[in-house]
Amino acid sequence: MSTRKSSVNRVFKKEAERLFHARRRVLRDEQSLSELKSDYLEFCREYFRLLKRTISMTRMADAMQRELMQTNKQLQYAHRKMGTQLEIARQIQEHLYPLETRKLPGLEVHSRYIALDRVGGDFLDYTMPGEGLAGILLGDAAGHGVPASLVGSMARMALSGLSEWNTHPARLLGGLNDSLLHKIDRHYVTACYVIFNAAN
Template sequence: MTTNAEHLDITGLIGHREAVDGELTLTEVYRYFAGHAFEFVAVLEQERPLGICSRAGLGMLLGHQYGHALYARHKVRDHLVQDYLQVSTSDPLPRILSAAFARDSSVFYDDILLTDENGVFLGMIFMRSLVILQNRFFLKNITTLELQQEELRQKNLQMHSDLQLARQLQQTFLPRSYPLFPQTCTANSSLIRFHHLYRSADLLGGDFFCILPISDFSAGLFICDVVGHGVGAALITSMMRALVEGSRSLAASPQHMLAQINRRFFEMLNDHPHAIFATAAYLVADLRAQKIQLALAGHPHPVIINRAQATCRAIEPEPELVAPPLGILPETEFQVVEQPMQAGDMITVFTDGLFEVFGPDQQLFGRERLLLAMTEHAGLSPDALFAAVTSDITRYADNRPFADDVCIVGMEITGFPG
């Protein structure tokens, strides 16, 4: 590829040619996204583009509690990305570069739609390809391609090193050891024991959980799933961690705890041009009362697994008791669901990346299969159970890795105070 801007063939920058018909439903397009890793696809009508559709935007529409019911049958042509950039092979390359680099930061890295001079779709250009190209123009004094490649390699190494450092920092957010109940006991005699499995889809993830000791015989467990994954989601989890820490005084009250986190989360991101939200669950286990209290913000319902009885049952609150995700409405009222608990119960919370997995036939693994898998392995130790369930799901997906972050946390009740 020449670095002469006036003679470069722009079609050489096409990163992919993924496209869907504008008449497809959002559910069909969501399944189409599951078959590849690209974040954007073109939406066409008789080979001519109507616009582009984003994986993240589609996920936000279908991902909240009522999203699938409201939007599943909508046509994708009615849910296109706003302010997308479309260019033609007849456009001079300097004009294309100028338009691409002048975009707002919120859409800066969106793919660019390319057509021929007659408006027929040719493919999608990655913004990073234009960034690399522009850098090459600036580096015209470098005499050999090897030097250019070496510089790019070093930049990639630096970026990878930075991401590794960020990953290490994010890992420090997760517990390295668990609190004891009561705090004077040993790990083997603790009345509440915790177990977790965490896998991020990228180097950085958007799932987060936190254990909050309330008293010697009471513990809180917070879990959240920020929309998306990668660097942006990881930054939001950092904010969420700070909000949880700042709300510790309300840890004994699930509804007030979530209300304060939600209000502050909304205030922090209210001016952001794109919707940012997080599903969350917060539960408190009270050993003296032998019950759990749970508040939900659009999050998957927890399950209770009893190893001794080899049983698994879902906590199924009434729909009106489940609030929308954090960050959508500033004054959301959260309701509490109470459940009795018995010795041997393990209250298990998880993010939707665990079960929103498609098989080769594009059938969703789903919550029902998840409950069956957990029931099948209920007699195993918590760590072995988590490993067995995730292994079952991976096999269902034809051994493809999880496309979204996965977090599972178990709060095991070993007994009650005398």
């Protein structure tokens, strides 16, 4: 009887140990499963956070692209408009130059104007300050483009009011300097005025 009881005890003890170890494995597996679930949930949260950010950035990029396209259209329109205005300015400036052949006392003058830009600061004019005299004025406003063109035009207009000094180059250029000195801040004009005397 004692041997049989001892044998049953061993069986129960083994079964109890087996159940104990099985329960420990189940508890470990449950803990691992819980950790895995927690990691998965964290992954899902991070994924949706990144997805939301990506969608937001995509919308922002789309908005910026639309704005860039709109700005580009406005720049193209402004460029075309400026091109048209520069062409008009070029045509006006061309009409200010005496491009046709001019017969002055003792001279036949031919001129041709080719601007570096559409418009420029160069200017040319002829005068007949007296009998047998021919005056040639050649000038250049510093710079290029519209600013130089405007300064050159101002110089030509100023010269029209100095006709009484046509026979005196120094006085004429001095009067031009006085006329422009306070009107063309940070710009300057170089000019040469010569008088040709056909008699000698």
